[in-house]
Amino acid sequence: MAVKVSGVDGQVFKRALLGSLTWLAGNHEEVNRLNVFPVPDGDTGTNMLLTLQSAVEDVKESNAAEVSKIAKLASHGSLMGARGNSGVILSQIFRGFARAVEGKSSLTPTELAAAFEEAANAAYRAVNKPTEGTILTVAREAGRAAATAASGPDATVPSVIAAAAAGARAAVLKTPSQLQILRDAGVVDAGGFGLQLILEGMLKTFEESDPSFAALADVKKPAAIPAAQVALDLPEGGWGYCTEFLIEGTNLDTELIRGQIESLGNSVLVVGEPELVKVHVHTDDPTSVINLAGGFGKLLKLNVGDMSTQHRRILESEGGAGDGVPRPNGVGLAAVVAGRGLVDIFRGLGVDAIIQGGQTMNPSTQDMLTAIESVPYEEVFLLPNNGNVVAAAKQVPGLTSKKVHVIETHSVPQGVSAVVAFRPERPANENLRAMKAEAERVQTIEVTHAVRDTRSNGVKVKKGDVIGLINDRLEFAGGDYSEVVKQALGKLGPDSYELVTVYRGEQASDDEMKKLESEIRSEYPGLEVEVQHGGQHHYPFILSVE
Amino acid sequence: MSRTFAVVTDSTADLPDQWRDRYGIEVVPLKVLFGKETFRDGVDMNNDEFFRRLAASSSLPTTSAPSPGEFAEVYRRLAQDHDGCISIHIGAQLSATAEAARVGASSVEGFAVNVIDSQSVSMPVAFLCRIAAECESLDVATEAVRDRVPKTRVLALLDTLRYLEMGGRLSRAQAMIGTMLDLKPLLLVANAEIKPVDRVRTRSRAISRMVDYFKNDLPVEHVGVVHAQAPDEAEQIAVALRKDLPGREVTVGQIGCVLGTHTGPKALGLVYLKN
Numbered sequence: 128m129a130v131k132v133s134g135v136d137g138q139v140f141k142r143a144l145l146g147s148l149t150w151l152a153g154n155h156e157e158v159n160r161l162n163v164f165p166v167p168d169g170d171t172g173t174n175m176l177l178t179l180q181s182a183v184e185d186v187k188e189s190n191a192a193e194v195s196k197i198a199k200l201a202s203h204g205s206l207m208g209a210r211g212n213s214g215v216i217l218s219q220i221f222r223g224f225a226r227a228v229e230g231k232s233s234l235t236p237t238e239l240a241a242a243f244e245e246a247a248n249a250a251y252r253a254v255n256k257p258t259e260g261t262i263l264t265v266a267r268e269a270g271r272a273a274a275t276a277a278s279g280p281d282a283t284v285p286s287v288i289a290a291a292a293a294g295a296r297a298a299v300l301k302t303p304s305q306l307q308i309l310r311d312a313g314v315v316d317a318g319g320f321g322l323q324l325i326l327e328g329m330l331k332t333f334e335e336s337d338p339s340f341a342a343l344a345d346v347k348k349p350a351a352i353p354a355a356q357v358a359l360d361l362p363e364g365g366w367g368y369c370t371e372f373l374i375e376g377t378n379l380d381t382e383l384i385r386g387q388i389e390s391l392g393n394s395v396l397v398v399g400e401p402e403l404v405k406v407h408v409h410t411d412d413p414t415s416v417i418n419l420a421g422g423f424g425k426l427l428k429l430n431v432g433d434m435s436t437q438h439r440r441i442l443e444s445e446g447g448a449g450d451g452v453p454r455p456n457g458v459g460l461a462a463v464v465a466g467r468g469l470v471d472i473f474r475g476l477g478v479d480a481i482i483q484g485g486q487t488m489n490p491s492t493q494d495m496l497t498a499i500e501s502v503p504y505e506e507v508f509l510l511p512n513n514g515n516v517v518a519a520a521k522q523v524p525g526l527t528s529k530k531v532h533v534i535e536t537h538s539v540p541q542g543v544s545a546v547v548a549f550r551p552e553r554p555a556n557e558n559l560r561a562m563k564a565e566a567e568r569v570q571t572i573e574v575t576h577a578v579r580d581t582r583s584n585g586v587k588v589k590k591g592d593v594i595g596l597i598n599d600r601l602e603f604a605g606g607d608y609s610e611v612v613k614q615a616l617g618k619l620g621p622d623s624y625e626l627v628t629v630y631r632g633e634q635a636s637d638d639e640m641k642k643l644e645s646e647i648r649s650e651y652p653g654l655e656v657e658v659q660h661g662g663q664h665h666y667p668f669i670l671s672v673e
Numbered sequence: 674m675s676r677t678f679a680v681v682t683d684s685t686a687d688l689p690d691q692w693r694d695r696y697g698i699e700v701v702p703l704k705v706l707f708g709k710e711t712f713r714d715g716v717d718m719n720n721d722e723f724f725r726r727l728a729a730s731s732s733l734p735t736t737s738a739p740s741p742g743e744f745a746e747v748y749r750r751l752a753q754d755h756d757g758c759i760s761i762h763i764g765a766q767l768s769a770t771a772e773a774a775r776v777g778a779s780s781v782e783g784f785a786v787n788v789i790d791s792q793s794v795s796m797p798v799a800f801l802c803r804i805a806a807e808c809e810s811l812d813v814a815t816e817a818v819r820d821r822v823p824k825t826r827v828l829a830l831l832d833t834l835r836y837l838e839m840g841g842r843l844s845r846a847q848a849m850i851g852t853m854l855d856l857k858p859l860l861l862v863a864n865a866e867i868k869p870v871d872r873v874r875t876r877s878r879a880i881s882r883m884v885d886y887f888k889n890d891l892p893v894e895h896v897g898v899v900h901a902q903a904p905d906e907a908e909q910i911a912v913a914l915r916k917d918l919p920g921r922e923v924t925v926g927q928i929g930c931v932l933g934t935h936t937g938p939k940a941l942g943l944v945y946l947k948n
Contacts, residue, residue: 181740206780207742212769215741215776222780253776468853475853547856547872625875628854655875657855673874 134233135284137191143288143329144201148183150328151176151321158324161317171317174210178217179325181208193232198225213318216250216262220322223249236287240277243291244270260305262318268298269326285333292326299323370413374404376424384423391416454551458558459504462542463490463511463520466663469539469630476546478510479503485513485663492522499523499531506530506555508562512542514599534562537599538571539630539661540671570624571598572615572670574608608639608668609646619672621651628671630661635668643668678811679751681760683739683770684714686798687899687926696806701747703770703931707734714930723930724902724938733839736931738770744777748786757785757811761801761818764792766865787815792865793825796926796944800895801825824894824947827862828870828886829940830879834858836937843867859883880941884910887943888917896945897924902938910943 135143151158151172158172182205186197202225205218227245228234234242247266251257272294273287302316303309309316370392374384379401392410404423410416420426460478464470465485473481480498484490499507507529511520514537524531532555536542545562553561573596577588588594588604595603595611603614616627627647631640640658647656661669676697682688684702693700702713705723707730712718718726727734744760751758760778762771771790778786791798801818808814833855837843843860857879859871870886873879887896896914900907904925911923928936936942 203742206745206777207740209740209742209773209776210737215769215773218741219776253779472853543854544874547854547874550871625877628874659853 133284134235135194135239136233137189137193137195137197139284140194140197141186141189142332144179144183144186144197146330146332147325147328148176148179150331151179151324154324155321158317158321161314161320171213172321174212174214175217175318175321175325178205178209178214181205182218182221184208194234195225195228195231198228201225213262213321216254216318217322217325219250219253220246220266222253223247234284236282236284237277239284240270240273240287240291243273243287246270258306260302260309260319261316262322264302264305265295265298265316265319265322269295269322272297285330288326288330288333292323292330295319295323295326370410370416370429371405371407372417372420372429373427374406374420374424375402375427376404377402379404379423384420387419388416391419454504456551456554456558457504457506458549458551458555459499459502459507460546460549461495461498461502461507461509462546463495463509463513463516464539464542466630466632466661468660468662470662472543472659472661473546476543477549477551478546479507484516489513489515489519492519492526495520495523496526499527499529502529504529507532508549508555508559509533510536510542510545512536512539514538532559534559534566536566538573539663539669540569540571540628540673541566543628543671544569544673568673570619570672572596572612572619572668572672573599573666574611574668574670575666577604608635609643612643612668612670613646613650615670616647616651616654616672621654624654624672626655626657626671626673627651628657628659628673630659630663630669630671632661632663632665632667632669634665639667676806676809677756678814679755679758680802680806680814681747681751681758681774682798682802683762683774684716684929685763685768685770685794685932686761686802687795687929687932688799688802689796689924689926692799692803696803698802698806699747699751701739701744701774703739703768704737705734705930705934706737708732712930718930720901720927720929720933723933727933727938733836734934736934738768738773741773741776741780744774745780748778748781748784752781752784755784757787759787759789759805759811759814759818761789761791761798761805763794763798764862764865765790766792766867767794767862785811787811789815789818789822790865791825792822793827793862795827795899795928795932795942796897796924797825797827797895797946799926800897800944800946803895821894821946823864825863826890826945826947827860828883828943829860829862829936830876830883830942831858831860831936832876832939833937837935859886861886880906880910883941883943884913887914887945890945890947891918892948893945894948896921896943897926899926899928899942899944901928901933901936901940903941906941910941 155172155176159170182201185200185204189197189200191197202221205221209215209218223246224242227242247270250263250266254263257263269291273291276282276287276290299315299319302319381404384404388406388408391412392408406420408416461480461482462473462478463482463484464473465483470481479502482490482494482498495509509520509523509531511517517535520533534545536545545566548561548565549558575594577590577592577594579590581588583601586601586604592604593606593608593611594601595615597615597618602618603611605611644656644658663669679699681699681701684700688698688700702716705712705714707726748758760774762774765771771788774788778788791801801821804821805814805818808817831837856872856874857876858869859879859882861868861870871882873882898907898911907925911925914923928940
């Protein structure tokens with residue numbers, strides 16, 4: 128049984144707002160799921176709900192009979208509670224509505240439609256650069272549909288609201304055709320969908336006889352297109368590069384520059400003065416943009432960022448460090464590494480090519496050469512990470528047309544320290560200097576078992592003994608990993624160091640790992656201890672001390 | 674006070690109390706939300722309480738900008754005894770605050786509000802407020818502040834990237850640190866961007882790199898050190914800077930609740946305005 132309404136007075140409008148709130152509250156999670164940006168940010172549904180809640184907060188207590196009074200309270204409340212972009216736009220919609228109904232006690236269907244239209248116009252005016260395919264478009268289409276319905280001969284308040292809701296729904300479904308990003312994500316616009324829910328919630332208060340709004344929330348949820356962030360596929364060619372720079376010159380024409388840049392990308396922003404112009408563009412071809420812009424003047428503060436890298440981070444939780452971003456210094460990295468965990472660590476630090484090998488499986492010069500040829504840079508730093516590999520590595524530069532520098536790292540800790548010091552925007556020679564210096568700063572402790580009886584560096588060992596080496600020199604022998612490690616740390620002088628990183632090898636058991644960790648902590652409480660899964664063969668533990 | 678215009682900022686400016694009092698600067702609080710509880714930054718919750726609660730909380734708090742209406746209220750109140758206002762805020766790349774201020778200002782008629790997007794955060798914004806407060810007219814203040822926006826710098830050393838990453842402000846890849854090792858990123862906020870300038874393994878190395886970076890960026894107009902629950906280290910850095918820059922005021926300040934939500938505890942910032 129439908130509720131009979133001839134006009135929208137204060138209490139009818141209040142009831143409609145409560146209906147919107149109930150319906151949005153029951154469905155805002157659906158709106159939240161429509162987040163297309165590949166980085167976590169504020170949830171649109173929650174922001175809109177909180178904004179609407181704040182609008183209704185003020186309205187709830189009012190018994191005003193005039194629609195103008197209720198609309199004004201809603202406008203004020205939504206402005207106070209506006210959160211996020213969609214919330215701010217929603218507050219502007221309420222503001223426009225309130226202005227349109229100023230001085231009126233009740234609205235005819237025609238006046239209601241006009242107020243919807245004015246609400247959309249106000250929202251457009253409030254936004255610096257209105258974008259189609261968003262809540263703005265949905266508000267406008269809802270207003271237009273309402274106006275069309277109101278011009279018919281049998282127009283009623285419910286039929287106008289029904290038309291607005293239907294117009295919103297149709298506009299929401301079209302948003303993917305207006306915004307590439309929605310199309311790629313396979314979703315509709317979240318803010319627009321939120322507005323659709325608000326209008327549908329209003330409509331329900333006219334269609335349902337039961338004013339118990341709580342029941343509305345149990346109604347079947349609308350069929351939003353599901354879009355969890357992780358389900359996003361990378362479009363062909365990626366998301367492009369966010370390219371930004373300043374052009375310094377004379378008589379720079381922003382219109383002309385914008386026109387030319389626009390042909391090379393989207394999200395184009397060109398602003399400034401005749402002497403200095405700021406350019407921002409998302410493009411698949413940053414080189415062409417840079418060449419083009421270079422024709423106008425001198426480029427400053429050039430910054431090219433790969434947007435697909437951010438995105439990929441969500442798809443693979445083990446994203447590397449800045450992978451995919453072309454390095455400004457044009458230098459690639461190759462490293463000799465054994466052990467699954469260590470491979471992941473070096474990859475995570477940005478190493479382009481991994482050559483499997485190490486202690487007993489020394490890679491050949493050819494293995495290293497092949498890896499270097501696979502690196503997409505003409506200049507490559509090669510890190511042998513093992514004393515036994517250094518010699519073969521030093522053959523590589525003479526065998527390739529690429530410019531190869533061997534950074535003579537003798538251990539995993541040296542290799543990690545060197546790679547950590549690598550900076551993609553720093554010139555090659557400065558990087559070499561910094562990486563070598565860092566590799567030399569770090570102390571390496573390696574723990575393994577003696578493979579035969581021997582005496583070395585004054586230490587007598589029997590086959591099977593646990594032995595500890597500091598920077599490749601045999602220093603201690605014993606029966607127990609922890610004991611040998613503690614002796615080695617004692618010899619280095621723990622007061623001069625801050626951090627011990629333990630790379631656990633495949634032979635070390637959980638119990639041995641726990642025991643080692645807790646004994647280092649209790650013996651040397653001033654040291655920070657970080658445990659990493661290295662997965663290396665032969666060395667149950669490799670420790671980096673710095 | 675002979676100044677006829679008001680100076681407004683927000684709670685992420687980490688404005689020292691003595692400047693607030695001396696210059697009569699109005700601070701609009703952002704909000705921090707622990708679940709359903711909302712606290713106004715620096716009003717309902719102070720920094721020590723915040724970090725205590727952060728440590729005890731199983732889920733991370735979220736933050737929200739002041740609403741346009743809250744700004745409008747402040748402007749309306751100031752309009753009663755001022756002939757205009759400069760409103761200087763956290764960079765729009767980091768927060769919706771400046772946009773809310775702009776929308777709020779547009780609803781107050783007959784009162785000039787110059788909203789400035791500082792492109793920065795923390796004490797550099799406070800430096801801008803101080804410079805504005807020392808100007809004789811709104812126009813002079815606005816020009817002086819606009820000129821300095823590109824000169825704001827925040828060198829930030831985070832103890833962990835976890836909080837910044839959870840807030841969606843920066844990914845590990847953008848910070849150039851992988852997912853495996855616990856690296857300390859040194860970040861620079863300048864010209865509306867956050868970019869990594871270095872990554873190191875230990876905190877003491879990171880601090881010395883931060884100071885080295887700063888020294889290469891001299892000369893500066895203003896400099897300060899901000900911290901989140903790391904007063905001793907902040908003071909040590911300030912003492913070293915005062916030694917290197919004789920006669921220079923080096924202010925030590927605390928990172929507020931909202932900013933602290935994104936930096937996490939033990940964050941340090943070397944903040945300055947380039948000359």
